[in-house]
Amino acid sequence: MLERLIAYLDSVKARDPAPRSRWEVLLYPGVWALAYHRVAHWLFEAELFFLARLVNHFSRMVTGIDIHPGAKIGRNFFIDHGFSVIGETAHIGDDVTIYQCVTLGGTNPANGKGGKRHPTISDGVIIGSGAQVIGPITVGRRARIGANAVVTDDVPEGATMIGLKARSTLVPAEDWLKEFIPYGTPCDDPCAETSGPARDCLEKLEAELKTLREEVAALRAEREPAQRSGTDD
Template sequence: MLERLVAYLDSVKARDPAPRSRWEVLTYPGVWAVGYHRIAHWLFEAELFFLARLVNHWSRMFTAIDIHPGAKIGKNFFIDHGFSVIGETAEIGDNVTIYQCVTLGGTNPTNGKGGKRHPTISDDVIIGSGAQVIGPITVGRRARIGANAVVTDEVPEGATMIGLKARSTLVPAEEWVKEFIPYGTPCDDPCESTRELGRDCIEKLENELKQLRAEVTALRAEREPVRRSGTED
C-alpha cells in the first residue's frame, strides 16, 4: 500500500512543477479528495450509502471537491486545485488530470430512470480549468479539453476540444504528442505553424490593400486633368 501511495505521489509530482517533495503533494486538496473517495466508494459498493455520503460530505467540506461515492476512478487521478464536481455515474480511467472548477455532470434522463448520466473519461485525458463535460459521453484516450469548454458530444481519441459548444481544433494531438500537456492546451509547433499561416494571410491582405490604394490614386490622377479642363471651359 505504501508503494502505491509513493507511486501516486510521484505521478502527481511529474505533472506539477510546483511541489519540491512528496510531502508537499500530500497537502494538496485533490490528493485528499481522491483518498476520501476511495473510502466512500468502498462503502458505496458495500451498499452502506449513508456512511458513504457522510464521508463524501466531510471530504467536500475539507477539500472543496465533490466526488460522488458512486463514481469509478482509476489509478493516478490528479485534481489540481479544487472546486470540481464529479457525478455518480462518472467513470475515470488511469492517469487523468483535471484542473480547478471542472464539472463531470449528468443529464436528465428522458425515461425518468437514473442509469448512466455522467461522462466516461478514458486514460491520459487532461481537462482544463472551468471545463464542463456533460452527459453519458465518452472522452477518448489522450484527449484534451480546453479551459471553459463545454463538451456534450463524444470526443475522439487524441482530440483537443475548445469553445462553447466545444469543437475540435486543427491541432491533432494524436499525431504529435504522446506525453502530458499542462493545462490540456498545446502551444508548441502545431500552434506556431497555425500562427505563421495567420501572419501570411495578414501580409497578403496588407499587400492587396496597398495595391488597391495605388490603383485608386492612379484613377484620381487620371481624372484630375479632365476636371481641370472642364473648369477652364
C-alpha cells in the same frame, strides 16, 4: 500499500512542478479528496449509502471538491486545485488529470431514464480548468480538453477540444506523443482553422469591405466639385 502511495505521490509530482517533495503533495486538496472518495466508494459499493454520503459531504467541506461516492476512478487520478464536481455514474481511467472548476456532469434525470448519465474519461486524459464535460459520452485516450470548453459529444482518441461548444483542433495523436501536456492545451497548436468555410467567409467580408471603401471614395469625389463650386459663388 506504502509503495502504491509513494508511486501515486510521484505521479502527481511528475505532473506538477510546484511541490519540492512528496510531503507537499500530501497537503494537496485533490489528494485528500481522492482518499476520502476511496472510502466513500467502498461504503457505496457495500450499499451503505448514507455513510458514503456522509464521507462525501465531509470531504466536500474540507477540500472544496465534490466526488459522488458512486463514481469509479482509476489509478493516479490527480485534481490540481479544487472546486470540481464529478457525478455518480462517471468513469475515470488511469493517469487522468483535471484542473480547477471542472464539471463531469450528467444529463437531465427528469426524463425518468436511469443508468449512465455522466462521462467516461479514458486513460491519460487532461481536462483544463473550467471545462464542462456533460452527459454519457466517452473522452478517448490521451485527449485534451481545453480550459472552459463545453463538451457534449464523444471525443476521439488523442484529440484536443476547445471552445463553446467544443470543437476539435484536429491535432493528430501521432503529432503529440508527449507523456503529459499541462492544462490540456498545446500552446503551439492553432486555435482555429485557417482554411475551409471560415477562410471563405473572411475573404468574402474583405471583398465587401473593399467595395464599400471604393463606393465611399467615389461619393467623396462627387461631392468635392460641388462644394468647391458653392465656395466660388
